[in-house]
Amino acid sequence: MDSRGVVFDIKEFSVFDGPGIRTTVFFKGCPLRCRWCHNPEGLKFTPELMVSHGSCTRCGRCVGVCPGTAPGSAEACTHCGRCVGVCPLGLRRICGLEYGAGELAEKLLKDAGYLRSVGGGYTISGGEPTGQPEFLVELLRRLRGNHRAVETSGFCSEEIFLSMLEEVELVMMDLKLINGHLHRRYTGQDNGMILENLNRLKRNAKPFVIRIPLIPGVNDTEENLRAAADMLRDTKALINVELLPYHKTAGAKYTMVGMEYDPGFDIDRALNPDTHIFLERGIPCVVL
Numbered sequence: 407m408d409s410r411g412v413v414f415d416i417k418e419f420s421v422f423d424g425p426g427i428r429t430t431v432f433f434k435g436c437p438l439r440c441r442w443c444h445n446p447e448g449l450k451f452t453p454e455l456m457v458s459h460g461s462c463t464r465c466g467r468c469v470g471v472c473p474g475t476a477p478g479s480a481e482a483c484t485h486c487g488r489c490v491g492v493c494p495l496g497l498r499r500i501c502g503l504e505y506g507a508g509e510l511a512e513k514l515l516k517d518a519g520y521l522r523s524v525g526g527g528y529t530i531s532g533g534e535p536t537g538q539p540e541f542l543v544e545l546l547r548r549l550r551g552n553h554r555a556v557e558t559s560g561f562c563s564e565e566i567f568l569s570m571l572e573e574v575e576l577v578m579m580d581l582k583l584i585n586g587h588l589h590r591r592y593t594g595q596d597n598g599m600i601l602e603n604l605n606r607l608k609r610n611a612k613p614f615v616i617r618i619p620l621i622p623g624v625n626d627t628e629e630n631l632r633a634a635a636d637m638l639r640d641t642k643a644l645i646n647v648e649l650l651p652y653h654k655t656a657g658a659k660y661t662m663v664g665m666e667y668d669p670g671f672d673i674d675r676a677l678n679p680d681t682h683i684f685l686e687r688g689i690p691c692v693v694l
């Protein structure tokens with residue numbers, strides 16, 4: 407079997423996605439719509455056109471070659487790629503490449519010896535990796551013998567979560583909001599499945615890290631952090647909690663994929679990166 411999937415980036419020499427030096431593969435597509443997402447090009451599951459409009463001189467070359475019904479517009483684009491090569495300023499690119507799992511593993515494994523020698527490995531991130539489950543599990547299987555990590559929101563079925571868990575050495579799971587109503591409001595989805603998968607992770611012996619993207623006034627409240635800390639207390643396999651402060655630049659890429667950035671919270675509000683709530687419960691916690 408060679409499952410196929412769409413990847414929007416492959417980053418080599420990554421040092422923030424697990425132990426050692428790693429190659430991180432970003433799967434395209436995510437079922438959540440977090441209002442603070444800084445990777446809008448990872449939301450859709452299909453390839454799409456990205457355009458840096460800022461320095462466009464309106465020379466019209468891209469419009470001239472476009473076979474679409476509304477030439478050059480992101481909405482009508484079929485991501486044929488014809489306009490990419492004609493832009494004299496290189497402002498256009500197709501984001502998202504389709505790979506077979508075997509083909510991608512072969513490409514990645516060329517660096518396996520080096521990555522193993524520096525205590526690193528491979529991390530599958532996104533988007534949401536579990537959104538392409540067959541592709542994910544097959545790729546992980548083909549990377550066996552190396553250190554494999556997955557960065558996930560945990561928003562997937564039990565079956566998918568457990569099959570992913572079998573094929574990794576480390577899970578890095580996001581925990582955004584414990585309050586279900588707020589979770590729906592800020593991510594567009596219920597958190598029931600996420601919390602069930604967190605419980606599965608806690609029962610499993612697989613090492614894991616919890617990552618909390620800290621969003622001003624949304625989930626950096628004492629109430630949310632305390633609820634998260636209580637949930638994680640006395641969990642042997644938990645390595646640590648990492649707090650990731652929101653960056654005001656998160657909205658920078660939205661216009662490039664024809665979207666509008668509408669965070670729905672005060673991006674200028676001061677953050678509350680409170681590690682003590684975790685530390686006083688015996689949970690190692692750092693701010694990244």
Ligand code: SF4
Pocket residue numbers: 455468471472473474477478479482483484485486487488489490
């Ligand atoms: S990639 Fe999209 S905008 Fe560019 S030529 Fe093809 S259809 Fe037109």
Ligand code: SF4
Pocket residue numbers: 457461462463464465466467468469492493494495496497498
């Ligand atoms: S080809 Fe490039 S510079 Fe010319 S109109 Fe298209 S995006 Fe702008």
